[in-house]
Amino acid sequence: MRTDILHIGAxxxxxxxxxxxxxxxxxxxxxxxxxxxxxxxxITKGEKIPEWMxxxxxxxxxxxxxxxxxxxxxxxxxxxxxxxxxNSLGGVQIDADDVIFFNGLGDAISKVYGLLRPPARxxxxxxxxxxxxxxEAAHAxxxxxxxxxxxxxxxxxxxxxxxxxxxxxxAVAGILVINPDNPTGAVYPADVMRAIVEICEKNDLFIICxxxxxxxxxxxxxxxxxxxxxxxxxxxxxxxxxxxxxxxPGSRCGxxxxxxxxxxxxxxxxxxxxxxxxxxxxCSTTLPQVVLPRIKSHPEYTVHLKNRIKRxxxxxxxxxxxxxxxxxxxxxRTNGAFYMSAVFEEGVLNHKxxxxxxxxxxxxxxxxxxxxxxxxxxxxxxxxxxxxxxICVVPLSSFATELQGFRIxxxxxxxxxxxxxxxxxxxxxxxxxxxxxxxxxCG
Numbered sequence: 195m196r197t198d199i200l201h202i203g204a205x206x207x208x209x210x211x212x213x214x215x216x217x218x219x220x221x222x223x224x225x226x227x228x229x230x231x232x233x234x235x236x237i238t239k240g241e242k243i244p245e246w247m248x249x250x251x252x253x254x255x256x257x258x259x260x261x262x263x264x265x266x267x268x269x270x271x272x273x274x275x276x277x278x279x280x281n282s283l284g285g286v287q288i289d290a291d292d293v294i295f296f297n298g299l300g301d302a303i304s305k306v307y308g309l310l311r312p313p314a315r316x317x318x319x320x321x322x323x324x325x326x327x328x329x330e331a332a333h334a335x336x337x338x339x340x341x342x343x344x345x346x347x348x349x350x351x352x353x354x355x356x357x358x359x360x361x362x363x364x365a366v367a368g369i370l371v372i373n374p375d376n377p378t379g380a381v382y383p384a385d386v387m388r389a390i391v392e393i394c395e396k397n398d399l400f401i402i403c404x405x406x407x408x409x410x411x412x413x414x415x416x417x418x419x420x421x422x423x424x425x426x427x428x429x430x431x432x433x434x435x436x437x438x439x440x441x442x443p444g445s446r447c448g449x450x451x452x453x454x455x456x457x458x459x460x461x462x463x464x465x466x467x468x469x470x471x472x473x474x475x476x477c478s479t480t481l482p483q484v485v486l487p488r489i490k491s492h493p494e495y496t497v498h499l500k501n502r503i504k505r506x507x508x509x510x511x512x513x514x515x516x517x518x519x520x521x522x523x524x525x526x527r528t529n530g531a532f533y534m535s536a537v538f539e540e541g542v543l544n545h546k547x548x549x550x551x552x553x554x555x556x557x558x559x560x561x562x563x564x565x566x567x568x569x570x571x572x573x574x575x576x577x578x579x580x581x582x583x584x585i586c587v588v589p590l591s592s593f594a595t596e597l598q599g600f601r602i603x604x605x606x607x608x609x610x611x612x613x614x615x616x617x618x619x620x621x622x623x624x625x626x627x628x629x630x631x632x633x634x635x636c637g
Contacts, residue, residue, distance in 0.1 A: 232603070236441040268449065321595040345597070373420075379510070379533045380526070516619075
């Protein structure tokens with residue numbers, strides 16, 4: 195084109211969680227049977243929505259009001275319900291005007307980062323959920339600035355690393371926390387959250403906290419909601435939604451809760467700019483906002499959520515018990531959400547390892563995909579695993595990290611199939627590593 199139309203940060207927008215679907219679909223046409231373990235959609239993996247929940251939605255569909263625009267911030271009654279739920283936790287208190295609805299958290303994330311002044315940076319975790327890290331990097335037209343989640347310490351944030359980044363990078367204006375975490379499945383206790391709040395208070399920073407999985411913890415852990423530890427000094431944006439918890443991912447319904455907005459005039463103006471940008475879209479989808487309080491207040495909702503969590507807990511332990519003794523692999527038990535991240539020990543992977551693939555066309559396709567030394571070693575493993583076994587996972591290196599590994603969901607409904615999938619992964623890792631092991635003398 196005669197004029198360069200590309201935003202300088204366009205190259206930072208990447209979503210390998212869905213990118214790998216194209217590879218899987220191509221192999222599927224060649225006869226490979228795919229187990230899609232790459233994306234966190236409980237419905238696609240077979241979770242059933244209870245009839246009482248469907249009845250609430252069906253009843254709302256018959257109401258004329260659900261076909262109308264909602265107010266820009268969201269329906270007042272629903273925002274009041276959300277605020278009351280947060281206030282009941284006993285921490286910072288908010289009102290309906292502190293709640294803004296979006297068409298899913300992807301919409302919220304895009305605006306929250308996109309409306310920051312470009313030089314201002316938000317420190318994001320590594321590994322980091324791609325939607326956050328890519329949006330932050332694109333806004334700044336640079337690579338994300340990251341702090342370490344330590345796989346040797348339950349994937350908890352490295353607080354010293356956070357402090358050093360804040361101390362030596364004056365462009366850092368905020369810190370992102372995802373709790374419970376995606377992609378690692380870690381759950382951060384109150385003392386970790388308080389430590390991050392203290393860093394922000396000491397350095398005049400704000401917090402973005404993604405709590406989409408807040409009510410989905412298990413194995414005896416509990417996630418400390420930001421509202422219970424934030425106090426009254428640090429400004430913050432907390433992100434929540436219904437896509438994973440109900441679950442209703444197709445609703446595209448999420449919201450932000452703003453804490454301590456008036457503590458800083460600049461932060462207040464920034465939040466107003468987010469609302470102003472939302473006004474240009476008029477509003478978010480009305481139907482899910484209408485039914486949200488009705489569903490979450492239903493007497494069966496708590497039982498429904500507990501039953502789902504109970505299954506995730508069982509599956510997290512099954513997966514951990516299968517993978518924990520795999521040589522060359524580091525895993526932690528998943529305690530929240532429904533993901534597990536596994537890390538290959540340093541030096542275990544190389545660019546010569548393979549898995550046997552009987553079909554010539556499939557084998558040649560994978561060989562073309564992994565040709566060249568610029569392909570990350572874990573991505574090479576993921577492609578071979580996909581072609582050889584049909585199991586589709588996501589390379590960990592695509593989550594803004596130098597760690598080599600993979601992320602997999604715990605969403606398979608059939609327990610026998612779930613165990614088979616993880617046992618296949620375990621045996622495939624050993625076969626892959628042994629196909630061309632690293633020589634400790636020659637490298």
